[in-house]
Amino acid sequence: MVGAGLVVIGVGIGIGRIGGSAMDAIARQPEAYGKIQTAMLIAAALIEGIGFAALFAVS
Amino acid sequence: MRQKKLFNLLTTLLLLIAFQVNSQHEETQEAKELDTAEAGKEARKEYIQHHLLDSYDFNLFSIKQEDGTSKHIGSPLPIILWDNGLQIFSSSKFHHGETVAENNGNYYKIDHNKIYKTEADGVIHYDESHHATNAKPLDFSITKSVVMIFLTGLLMFLLFAGLAKSYVKNGGIASGAGRFFEPIVLYIRDDIARPNIGEKHYRKYMGYLLTIFFFIWFLNMFGLTPLGINVTGNIAVTFALALLTFLITNFTGKKDYWKHLFDPLGDSMPWYGKLPLYIILIPIELLGVFIKPFSLLIRLYANMQAGHIVLMSLIGLMFLFKSWFGSGMSFMLAFAISLIEILVALLQAYIFTMLSALYFGFAAEEHEHNEAH
Numbered sequence: 344m345v346g347a348g349l350v351v352i353g354v355g356i357g358i359g360r361i362g363g364s365a366m367d368a369i370a371r372q373p374e375a376y377g378k379i380q381t382a383m384l385i386a387a388a389l390i391e392g393i394g395f396a397a398l399f400a401v402s
Numbered sequence: 403m404r405q406k407k408l409f410n411l412l413t414t415l416l417l418l419i420a421f422q423v424n425s426q427h428e429e430t431q432e433a434k435e436l437d438t439a440e441a442g443k444e445a446r447k448e449y450i451q452h453h454l455l456d457s458y459d460f461n462l463f464s465i466k467q468e469d470g471t472s473k474h475i476g477s478p479l480p481i482i483l484w485d486n487g488l489q490i491f492s493s494s495k496f497h498h499g500e501t502v503a504e505n506n507g508n509y510y511k512i513d514h515n516k517i518y519k520t521e522a523d524g525v526i527h528y529d530e531s532h533h534a535t536n537a538k539p540l541d542f543s544i545t546k547s548v549v550m551i552f553l554t555g556l557l558m559f560l561l562f563a564g565l566a567k568s569y570v571k572n573g574g575i576a577s578g579a580g581r582f583f584e585p586i587v588l589y590i591r592d593d594i595a596r597p598n599i600g601e602k603h604y605r606k607y608m609g610y611l612l613t614i615f616f617f618i619w620f621l622n623m624f625g626l627t628p629l630g631i632n633v634t635g636n637i638a639v640t641f642a643l644a645l646l647t648f649l650i651t652n653f654t655g656k657k658d659y660w661k662h663l664f665d666p667l668g669d670s671m672p673w674y675g676k677l678p679l680y681i682i683l684i685p686i687e688l689l690g691v692f693i694k695p696f697s698l699l700i701r702l703y704a705n706m707q708a709g710h711i712v713l714m715s716l717i718g719l720m721f722l723f724k725s726w727f728g729s730g731m732s733f734m735l736a737f738a739i740s741l742i743e744i745l746v747a748l749l750q751a752y753i754f755t756m757l758s759a760l761y762f763g764f765a766a767e768e769h770e771h772n773e774a775h
Contacts, residue, residue: 395708
């Protein structure tokens, strides 16, 4: 149970960092908005998958 | 003409809303009869569990009557079993899992959402770890999820066949629903398939990508209607979808795909240098072939399942507080989460399609050059 909590914290930090970095990138190069968003969503989905896997392993 | 269409749409919406209010009203009545908090908690858990699972009959909602028995509104579905020959009968024989069903002298009983073969008395035997030890016939029943998948397939077929016809009639210009779907189809072609698979091969995969996108999206959206049938939150369904992606990736894999698997370093190193590396590298690459579709199936399943659990738990708050304030709060939260879920429904369909396209890109890519990467 504690492990699941830790994993969720990690996933939160990870997705937060991806989102923040994507914001930085968009601010630097607004014309690459579409590409950055796609890459961001894929990375976020991959991390999210790990989080869910951990949650389901615990429950 | 247009006004009539709008009117039809509004009536449908109102009916849907009325239906939702109606079904929630029934839930409230049911919850009122639960005396203690503990019983209420158990009932909520069971209700959520029940909602997430597949079921042998299409039960819309249940009403508790004055004499204490429940009245179920819905329709039974066919049960198809392979047990010394084909056994086909209606799920109404089970009376919502409460009684033993008899067909051609065989007796069956539902336990924990699975059909077991029993004697005439319908007793199910358990071992120490509380698993049923009765024989389990092969089950090909048309369950609630299967009905929903058939309906979605039919809807998609009619919708897109109709769209294709309208394009021919109008000389390639979108009309009606086509104005909504054309940008989505173009987006999948130009922003998902083309950049990931490559200009040369993307055409071959378009049919599958479009099908899987709309199939997952529609099923996710149906899961959010008051019917709330959790099809994409069923691991068997997502397994089948991921299996398709897996098979297509590996059967359309070109020379370079297999070379990348078994000889990733290429000519950049002599064989005696590669040997110790490959003992580790090749198993990892092979494992990756299976992990990719596995992550697809877990992601879709877990996202949809989690979304439904959160929604149902928030609606369950209503019965925890049993006050106007609690109901209001639960309604507001459920409403907000529903909005997020609409986004998630689209996002998950998009991610699944996107990653499938990415994997197809690995399979279809061809190198003109000989350098390693």
